[in-house]
Amino acid sequence: MTADARLYGVLAEFDNVDDLVDAAKQVREAGYTRFDAHTPFPVHGLDDAMGVRPTILPWIVLAAGLVGLSSGFLMQWWMNDVDYSYAISGKPMFGLPGAVPVAYELTILLASFGAFVGMLALNNLPKWFHPLFRVERFSRATSDRFYLVIEGRDPNFGPRTSDWLGGLGCTALEAVPMPDEPEGLPRPLKGLAWVMTSLALLPVAMIANARFSESSTPQIHLVGNMDFQEKYKAQQTSQLFADGRAMRPDSAGTVARGELDISSPQVTGRNADGSYVAGFPVAVDAGLMARGRERFDIYCATCHGLNGKGDSVVSRRALALQEQGKAAWTPPTDLTSQVVLDQPPGQIFETITLGKNNMPSYAQQLRPRDRWAIALYMEALQSAQAAPSEDE
Amino acid sequence: MTPQASRLLAHDNLHDAGLSRRFGNRFLLIGLAALAVGLGLGIADGDELRHFFHAYLVGYAFVLSVALGGMFFVLIQHLTNAHWSVTVRRLAEFTIVSLPWVGVLGLPLLYPLFTDAGLEEHGGLLWPWIQPLGEDAALVTKKVGWLNPGFFAVRMLGYFAVWGFMGTYFVRKSLQQDLTDSYEPTLKAKKWSALGMIVFALSLTAAAFDLLMSLDPAWFSTIFGVYFFSGSLIAIFSWLILTALFMQRTGRLQHAITVDHYHDLGKFLFAFVFFWGYIAFSQYMLIWYANIPEETLWFAHRQTEAWMPVSWLLVVGHFIIPFAALLSRHTKRRVMVLGFWAAYMLVMHWVDLYWLVMPALDSQALHFGLCDVATSVGIVGLYVAGLCRIAGDRPLIPVNDPLLAECLAFKNV
Numbered sequence: 001m002t003a004d005a006r007l008y009g010v011l012a013e014f015d016n017v018d019d020l021v022d023a024a025k026q027v028r029e030a031g032y033t034r035f036d037a038h039t040p041f042p043v044h045g046l047d048d049a050m051g052v053r054p055t056i057l058p059w060i061v062l063a064a065g066l067v068g069l070s071s072g073f074l075m076q077w078w079m080n081d082v083d084y085s086y087a088i089s090g091k092p093m094f095g096l097p098g099a100v101p102v103a104y105e106l107t108i109l110l111a112s113f114g115a116f117v118g119m120l121a122l123n124n125l126p127k128w129f130h131p132l133f134r135v136e137r138f139s140r141a142t143s144d145r146f147y148l149v150i151e152g153r154d155p156n157f158g159p160r161t162s163d164w165l166g167g168l169g170c171t172a173l174e175a176v177p178m179p180d181e182p183e184g185l186p187r188p189l190k191g192l193a194w195v196m197t198s199l200a201l202l203p204v205a206m207i208a209n210a211r212f213s214e215s216s217t218p219q220i221h222l223v224g225n226m227d228f229q230e231k232y233k234a235q236q237t238s239q240l241f242a243d244g245r246a247m248r249p250d251s252a253g254t255v256a257r258g259e260l261d262i263s264s265p266q267v268t269g270r271n272a273d274g275s276y277v278a279g280f281p282v283a284v285d286a287g288l289m290a291r292g293r294e295r296f297d298i299y300c301a302t303c304h305g306l307n308g309k310g311d312s313v314v315s316r317r318a319l320a321l322q323e324q325g326k327a328a329w330t331p332p333t334d335l336t337s338q339v340v341l342d343q344p345p346g347q348i349f350e351t352i353t354l355g356k357n358n359m360p361s362y363a364q365q366l367r368p369r370d371r372w373a374i375a376l377y378m379e380a381l382q383s384a385q386a387a388p389s390e391d392e
Numbered sequence: 393m394t395p396q397a398s399r400l401l402a403h404d405n406l407h408d409a410g411l412s413r414r415f416g417n418r419f420l421l422i423g424l425a426a427l428a429v430g431l432g433l434g435i436a437d438g439d440e441l442r443h444f445f446h447a448y449l450v451g452y453a454f455v456l457s458v459a460l461g462g463m464f465f466v467l468i469q470h471l472t473n474a475h476w477s478v479t480v481r482r483l484a485e486f487t488i489v490s491l492p493w494v495g496v497l498g499l500p501l502l503y504p505l506f507t508d509a510g511l512e513e514h515g516g517l518l519w520p521w522i523q524p525l526g527e528d529a530a531l532v533t534k535k536v537g538w539l540n541p542g543f544f545a546v547r548m549l550g551y552f553a554v555w556g557f558m559g560t561y562f563v564r565k566s567l568q569q570d571l572t573d574s575y576e577p578t579l580k581a582k583k584w585s586a587l588g589m590i591v592f593a594l595s596l597t598a599a600a601f602d603l604l605m606s607l608d609p610a611w612f613s614t615i616f617g618v619y620f621f622s623g624s625l626i627a628i629f630s631w632l633i634l635t636a637l638f639m640q641r642t643g644r645l646q647h648a649i650t651v652d653h654y655h656d657l658g659k660f661l662f663a664f665v666f667f668w669g670y671i672a673f674s675q676y677m678l679i680w681y682a683n684i685p686e687e688t689l690w691f692a693h694r695q696t697e698a699w700m701p702v703s704w705l706l707v708v709g710h711f712i713i714p715f716a717a718l719l720s721r722h723t724k725r726r727v728m729v730l731g732f733w734a735a736y737m738l739v740m741h742w743v744d745l746y747w748l749v750m751p752a753l754d755s756q757a758l759h760f761g762l763c764d765v766a767t768s769v770g771i772v773g774l775y776v777a778g779l780c781r782i783a784g785d786r787p788l789i790p791v792n793d794p795l796l797a798e799c800l801a802f803k804n805v
Contacts, residue, residue, distance in 0.1 A: 044803040062719075097680045100673060 008131040008178045009035075009151040010162045011138065012170035017043050020146040023168040025049040027150060030164075034154035038132070038147040057118050064114025065107045072103030087313045128185050131176055149176065267368045269349035277346030282372045292377030295370045299362060308335035308381045330358050335378055336385040348375040394797045401800075405644040406787045416780030423773025430767030440509040443763060445501070445518045446753045451768030452498060453604060453745045454627070455775040457620065459494050460596055461628025462487030463555065464621070466562055467592060470585035476656050478799035479648040479789045483635045484628065485566055486783045488559035493778035495552035497771060505541040519544075520752070521609040528610035531686075539606055551599050558588050566790050575794050596621055604745075607752035611690040615675045622668040627741050629661040630734035637731045639788060648789050651725050652804050658724030661737065665718060668744075669711040693755035694747065702747050702758070710740040742768060 014020040020037060027035050028051045037046060080086075081094040120126065132138045132149065141147050148170070150161055166173045185193070221227045232238060232246035241248070265271050266281040282288065297306060305312040310332040318329040333340060340348075352371045355361040366374070434444025462484040469477045504510075504518035515532075516522035521539040524532035532539070565581040597617025605616045613619075633654065639645045679687045695703050714737055723729050746764065753759065790796065 044801075058721075095680075097673075097677045100677065 007152040013172040034151040060118035065111035068106040068110030072106035269346040292373030303332040412780035420777035427770025433763035447767040451771035457624035461624035475795040475798040489563040492556040625664040633734035662718035698758040
């Protein structure tokens with residue numbers, strides 16, 4: 001064995017696949033365990049001949065895939081249902097079908113990472129140096145020759161191994177010396193790798209620092225012309241106009257199409273003497289009621305709730321946030337309360353038109369006829385809510 | 393055949409030698425008897441054969457999916473110049489050369505098209521668009537340009553004309569190759585497989601829309617054709633595994649089909665189990681997410697009342713269990729284990745088709761019974777009988793295929 005301590009192994013060259021497979025079979029049958037074959041392309045049946053055990057790679061891939069699957073579901077459940085639950089269009093906080101695509105893609109992603117990294121790790125790759133690279137003839141392993149090498153550290157390796165291997169039909173035989181240089185990455189490359197790794201960590205460190213520290217200096221605006229756009233926003237001032245307002249009022253006498261009549265009770269909600277209109281100045285029929293219900297469900301129910309009691313999803317969430325001290329909230333008015341019940345339709349109409357307290361004006365979104373329709377629907381809603389429950 | 397190949401296959405019984413005729417007659421008897429039982433029970437139901445024809449459509453779709461799956465298999469092997477599949481390709485060719493016979497089996501379906509039975513109550517005995525009824529009538533009436541009995545029958549004729557021609561053409565080329573040393577027939581088949589694939593995709597989609605999707609004429613799903621296709625592929629790979637096993641168990645093709653061929657068939661079965669899941673979910677999720685009533689109703693029928701357990705059976709039994717079972721290479725390389733899963737998948741595929749068709753009979757309740765099973769067994773029996781007769785004494789593998797030697801030497805790395 002001492003003679004072989006400085007020997008990496010014995011390399012045999014074959015010029016065809018069949019001889020290589022036969023030789024590999026004999027080497028295995030002779031009891032060698034530390035030997036390897038090198039071929040320019042995958043050879044069917046070589047694994048069997050060499051007695052290579054099945055790889056555990058599939059298990060790594062399966063495990064990585066399952067991690068991807070479960071983390072995909074857990075992540076979405078945590079984000080949507082626990083950490084930042086937010087009702088969107090009344091959909092469930094966490095719906096399994098909707099979560100499948102992300103979980104599925106994460107399964108694929110992690111499984112392929114598992115396959116790639118696992119394959120590298122199981123093959124001891126990346127490998128910077130191999131004693132066989134010093135053998136000149138070995139370069140043909142990537143073009144047209146097949147090689148079998150028995151390593152010197154094989155327990156069965158002895159002085160006669162070389163001769164025996166030579167008798168297995170090879171075209172050339174060569175002893176491969178153990179190189180003197182240390183294996184591994186050259187020093188400059190190693191240094192470069194350290195520098196690159198440190199640099200790559202820099203942005204992460206900066207983000208972490210910014211996340212966990214407080215600063216009085218204003219934030220950095222990387223894209224200035226997006227943060228500070230050259231335009232006026234609502235209610236801003238402008239030197240351009242004599243009145244100093246950036247928002248221009250309508251020119252005198254401007255009227256929306258088809259709504260020239262701006263003083264009649266139908267568009268103000270008030271009679272000529274200033275009192276609220278008590279009835280409905282538009283034709284009341286089932287169509288108007290249906291329209292009112294539709295508009296109410298779109299524009300009013302988001303805050304006042306579908307039943308008008310102010311118990312909407314938005315309000316409930318805002319109240320919950322208020323309890324945690326994260327928001328201040330004035331609950332929307334209960335439209336079935338006595339205060340509202342006492343209001344004539346004209347006043348309801350005016351509230352929709354002009355807004356009240358926290359409620360903005362809906363004149364832009366709702367034509368006068370729609371506002372009357374909503375006022376009408378509210379009356380129906382009020383009487384429905386006031387009805388005794390036995391009537392159901 | 394190369395000398396090496398002929399040495400290897402010398403004792404392989406490449407010819408059927410009367411086997412198919414013997415089995416053909418047996419299957420003919422089974423088929424006729426089972427169909428008679430199904431029809432008898434259908435008459436006993438006293439619903440003007442409504443149940444029977446729904447059951448017939450299930451069995452018919454099953455047979456059609458096997459044959460069309462076989463068509464895809466043959467086309468794709470030519471198209472990709474595959475060598476692994478040569479020795480099992482003839483088994484698939486038998487399933488498609490009998491497509492005209494499948495067309496004949498479809499003739500009873502003309503009855504629900506042209507009878508007055510069920511018209512008043514359901515809008516048609518089987519397909520309810522013959523006389524649009526109820527809430528959907530306005531919508532369905534707009535589709536009568538496409539969905540009317542006459543045009544429907546003409547289309548069916550067209551499908552089978554195309555399929556019959558394609559099936560006969562590719563199999564004829566394959567059989568010509570058996571007798572000549574020139575590679576002309578195989579090259580011709582490869583050349584036309586590209587066009588054939590396009591025709592196949594379009595005709596299969598249209599046929600799936602017509603036969604199955606139109607059972608709920610107000611409903612539509614553009615992916616439905618692909619859904620039927622995914623099931624067809626499960627059917628054909630299971631079918632090929634089982635017929636290969638049958639051939640080998642009866643002392644044929646001992647060397648022509650090796651464990652590596654089973655392994656590849658198993659891989660494809662596994663892949664298409666997943667493909668089915670992928671497509672089924674793609675169809676479900678978009679409809680679930682959009683949540684539009686006219687689309688969701690179809691699923692609402694299938695995930696409420698009696699149909700909910702069947703839907704779950706499909707999710708678990710058609711996807712999760714076979715996915716886990718077929719994942720391992722050991723399953724795919726143990727032929728009897730693979731055979732079990734192939735048979736299992738055929739049953740599940742049948743359940744899938746049952747789930748597609750039967751809610752049209754009753755969306756609230758399950759009327760599963762001997763009538764359903766017997767009818768399907770009958771149609772499959774008749775199909776196999778016809779297949780055996782057509783296969784006759786033809787060689788069981790393409791004995792002169794240019795890629796045969798490579799196929800015989802094929803090994804999974």
